[in-house]
Amino acid sequence: MNWKRHKPNSFPEPPPWETGVEKKQLELFADVASHDLREPLEKIIFFGDFIKQRYGAGMDEKGRDYLERMIGSAMRMSRLIEDILEFSRLTSRTFEMKPVDLMGIVREVISDLEVRIQESNALIEVGKLPAITADSKQIYHLFLNLISNAIKFRKKEESPRIIVRSLEEEEAGHVTIVVEDNGIGFEQQFADQIFKPFERLHSQSDYEGSGLGLSICQRIVMAHGGCINARGVAGKGSMFIITLPKVEKEAGRGEKSFDC
Amino acid sequence: MEKKVLIVDDDREMCTVLGDILECHHYQVNVAYDGLQAIKKTHEQKFDLILLDVCMPIFSGFWFCSAFKNKPDTKNVPIVIMSGLPTEKNEEQAANLGAIAYLKKPFKIELLLKVLAKALNENAEN
Ligand SMILES: Nc1ncnc2c1ncn2[C@@H]1O[C@H](COP(=O)(O)OP(=O)(O)OP(=O)(O)O)[C@@H](O)[C@H]1O
Ligand SMILES: [Mg+2]
Numbered sequence: 257m258n259w260k261r262h263k264p265n266s267f268p269e270p271p272p273w274e275t276g277v278e279k280k281q282l283e284l285f286a287d288v289a290s291h292d293l294r295e296p297l298e299k300i301i302f303f304g305d306f307i308k309q310r311y312g313a314g315m316d317e318k319g320r321d322y323l324e325r326m327i328g329s330a331m332r333m334s335r336l337i338e339d340i341l342e343f344s345r346l347t348s349r350t351f352e353m354k355p356v357d358l359m360g361i362v363r364e365v366i367s368d369l370e371v372r373i374q375e376s377n378a379l380i381e382v383g384k385l386p387a388i389t390a391d392s393k394q395i396y397h398l399f400l401n402l403i404s405n406a407i408k409f410r411k412k413e414e415s416p417r418i419i420v421r422s423l424e425e426e427e428a429g430h431v432t433i434v435v436e437d438n439g440i441g442f443e444q445q446f447a448d449q450i451f452k453p454f455e456r457l458h459s460q461s462d463y464e465g466s467g468l469g470l471s472i473c474q475r476i477v478m479a480h481g482g483c484i485n486a487r488g489v490a491g492k493g494s495m496f497i498i499t500l501p502k503v504e505k506e507a508g509r510g511e512k513s514f515d516c
Numbered sequence: 517m518e519k520k521v522l523i524v525d526d527d528r529e530m531c532t533v534l535g536d537i538l539e540c541h542h543y544q545v546n547v548a549y550d551g552l553q554a555i556k557k558t559h560e561q562k563f564d565l566i567l568l569d570v571c572m573p574i575f576s577g578f579w580f581c582s583a584f585k586n587k588p589d590t591k592n593v594p595i596v597i598m599s600g601l602p603t604e605k606n607e608e609q610a611a612n613l614g615a616i617a618y619l620k621k622p623f624k625i626e627l628l629l630k631v632l633a634k635a636l637n638e639n640a641e642n
Contacts, residue, residue: 294600294621299529301622306537309625334622 293337300330332464339466343453346472351391351479358385358433361392362420365399369407376416378407383421386431389503394476399435401469402496406437408463409494414438429502430482436495442488450486518544519636520562524554524580525569534567537625543632551580558590565636566590568615570599570606578613585614594639596631598623 304327312320362382366373373380380403403418410416416437423432442450442457449455451474456467470486473496477484482500521543525531531547538545546563548554550572558566566584570577577597584590597610600621607618616635619628 295527298600298622299533302530302533302625305625306533309537310540331622 294334297330297334297337301327301334304330332460336466339468343468343472346394346397346475351394353389353391355387356390356392356395357387358395358422358431359387361396362399362403365396365403368400369403372404372407376407376410378410378416378418380418380420383419385420385422385433386502388431388500390480390500394479398473398476398498401473402435405469406435406439406494408465409437409439409441409458411438411440411491427499430499431502433498433500434495435498436493438493441490441493442486443490444488447486447488451484518542519564520544520546521632522554522557522563522566523547524549524551524566524572524577526550526572527569530569534628537628538632541629551575551577551583554580555583555587558584558587558593562589563593565632565639566593566595567632568595568597570597570601578609581610581613581615592639594635596635 304323308320308323308327312323315323359382362385366380366382372378399420403420406418407416416439418435418437420433420435423434425431440458446457450457451470453471454467455471456465474484477498477500480500482498484499485497486494487497488494521538523531523534523538523545525534525547526549528549531549535545535547546557546561548557552575554566554568557563568577568581577599581595581597584593584595594616595614596617596619597606597615598619598621599606607620610618616638617631619631
């Protein structure tokens with residue numbers, strides 16, 4: 257895989273789908289979703305589950321199957337709402353810039369993903385990573401999303417092998433971190449598309465998710481003044497390349513909003 | 517002996533269905549639709565466990581959690597907090613306030629029963 261082709265010095269403009277109007281709509285939706293959508297949904301799940309427990313024995317196979325599907329769909333929707341909320345929270349929050357040790361953050365992510373790592377028999381190799389000035393919560397989310405993806409989009413016949421490492425300094429004052437995996441990969445032509453909200457290349461039934469993870473990653477990286485690129489080979493694996501400034505210049509102290 | 521559970525939730529429908537479920541599983545159930553009512557009930561009788569919702573008008577579940585934990589008659593009653601709020605922070609806050617467990621909504625009944633049984637067990641040991 258050739259990652260050399262990306263240019264760390266060309267930090268992209270905010271993508272077109274992140275224009276004001278859509279962002280406002282998303283925020284509005286998030287507000288409504290958090291209160292008015294979630295409550296009835298929780299009840300559908302709850303009542304459904306109760307019916308299954310209480311009256312399931314009196315139903316035939318088909319009835320139980322329908323009920324199961326109903327609960328499953330409602331659960332999925334509830335997860336989707338949560339992801340949208342997360343997205344809007346990350347975009348509206350101001351953030352704290354502090355020295356953070358990327359090594360420590362990646363270790364934290366790995367320990368939080370322990371169950372999934374064990375279940376999938378994944379091997380994660382972490383090279384030496386530098387310290388930078390950043391918002392540690394955001395950077396945590398960045399690696400959480402990337403490493404979760406690397407575990408999720410694994411091949412059926414091969415346990416996942418994931419490498420997180422930093423590259424030689426290519427540009428003064430910047431660090432480049434690579435997260436690569438030996439998973440199912442994707443066609444290179446979709447490398448930009450996957451960063452858009454709700455864009456997914458793989459079916460919900462095979463790999464569940466809402467398609468928000470990478471757009472959150474992109475927002476985080478851009479808000480730090482960096483960039484993120486994807487390289488994929490279908491059937492072979494993927495690689496995500498993140499370039500971040502070591503120290504954020506003008507907005508180094510205090511607050512900065514997420515309007516990139 | 518049947519364990520006595522107090523459910524505190526401003527959502528009456530939720531109280532009803534939670535109550536039905538727990539009664540089905542041999543708990544003795546009492547409900548309060550807000551924290552003040554809950555405090556009154558805990559004056560009148562002793563409970564083995566309190567199942568407390570976070571998002572309630574006026575005083576939040578967190579507020580009542582700390583209130584219960586500071587009152588001699590409820591200090592040792594295990595409190596299970598349930599909430600649809602994003603986990604991390606709230607789980608931490610719940611633990612800091614002395615709650616024994618945190619249930620993220622939506623949860624399956626199976627999980628609810630497991631968490632309650634565990635909470636009662638742990639509390640009995642101490
Ligand atoms: N490591 C990877 N290997 C192969 N494909 C990937 C990888 N990471 C992302 N993709 C593709 O990009 C799409 C978008 O990823 P993204 O993280 O935004 O969404 P998701 O993982 O499907 O859902 P979510 O992150 O919201 O749970 C994925 O659906 C998948 O098709
Ligand atoms: Mg993802």
